[in-house]
Amino acid sequence: MTRGLTIFPVAGMPEVRPKDDLVGLVIAALAKAKERLADGDVVVIAQKVVSKSEGRIVKLADVEPSERAKTMAAEGNKDPRQLEVVLRETKAILRWERGVLICETHHGFVCANAGVDRSNAGQPDAVVLLPVDPDASAGRIRDEIARRASARVAVVVTDTFGRAWREGHTNVAIGIAGLPALKRYMGQTDPEGYELRVTEIAVADEVAGAAELVMGKLDRCPVAIVRGVAFAEPSETARDHVRPAARDLFR
């Protein structure tokens, strides 16, 4: 097998709670599974556990919904407190139709409900928010792994987003450290001399999706290792995946 990839789940992670030492939990789970991180590995971590370890959980009982949230909640048959949290995480609303709310988050990501989610919060009547700065989260995790596990890895923080035109969600990169977001073929030509049609491949998103195949939603496996991805520095951020609104034809 030449230039292949291997992807394996980090089994045995416990429920992650606020202020938990996430990197410590990952290292312990790997050790228990007799796995060891290697230089060049990409550690893929679901946003939910990153957010929980960072305390990005809001108890709905503590939320006072605005009039706007109350009105929209009545229209869409939603919890006004949860909708209030969504609106606070939202920079712009792209669509609000048939109870579906597609938002641009303060980071620039376009996704349903600004990434705010009630499932798998680890406690009742609470919602989990996206990290404040998922690229910074990825960077911190990467640095800690370098320090505590002596491995020079890349880190991708992921969430599962829907897309236009195609059914199903895919796992995408919302935080990146040590990996480029895009692989660029700009200006390169095929053997006949024609410029390539596709000039940028979203490699970090493809890594996120690949890892999802072993992660699963119900069996508490929020971390996977992707080994063998060929990438060169420099590192980019997940913001490099965000298409500037002025160049987006679908808003």
Added chain:
Amino acid sequence: MTRGLTIFPVAGMPEVRPKDDLVGLVIAALAKAKERLADGDVVVIAQKVVSKSEGRIVKLADVEPSERAKTMAAEGNKDPRQLEVVLRETKAILRWERGVLICETHHGFVCANAGVDRSNAGQPDAVVLLPVDPDASAGRIRDEIARRASARVAVVVTDTFGRAWREGHTNVAIGIAGLPALKRYMGQTDPEGYELRVTEIAVADEVAGAAELVMGKLDRCPVAIVRGVAFAEPSETARDHVRPAARDLFR
């Protein structure tokens, strides 16, 4: 390593030409690399070589552009003959702005230029079209592999499509045989009893993206094997990935 995935490129494929025996070329390349297909493998094949083997190449010298193609070509600074081929492959135009043409193909896929591409055609002044029925192509390849390599594999035919809101293209499934398109969590709940927010994961698209990580655009590696994907029958088609226009908020 438990429940892991391995992904490896099928190295050494020659340039594929019309009427070539694509499955024979794949089997020969695998044999030369001392690899062997196993039951449960997913064979991921770039659309370009499937289309070429099926003769889906149009020489631009043979194309008489319509008045509409001529007008649009002048507006967008494009080759009117190539645009004519694109329009023939198009069911509906979603956007035509700044020289970018986003189409719904006759299959229902939404992508730039209806998937018509001049690069890597293998001959000058020619364009490659998407297969007429990529699911049927995948099914034929799957059946032939079963017969000639005695392996019960799944097959995914892929192309790299752009998306709304995010930069870069990702590899997606446009033809599927022996694999579901979507993994469904509908009605399932988390430990607190909340229904999962994300209820459908586009697994075939994630498999396509994962395979792209080893395929590359310039080094002629149009085939990869993804080993270890856990999936149950029944098989679906790539049409299951297509969101019906009436339910799409971004047209």
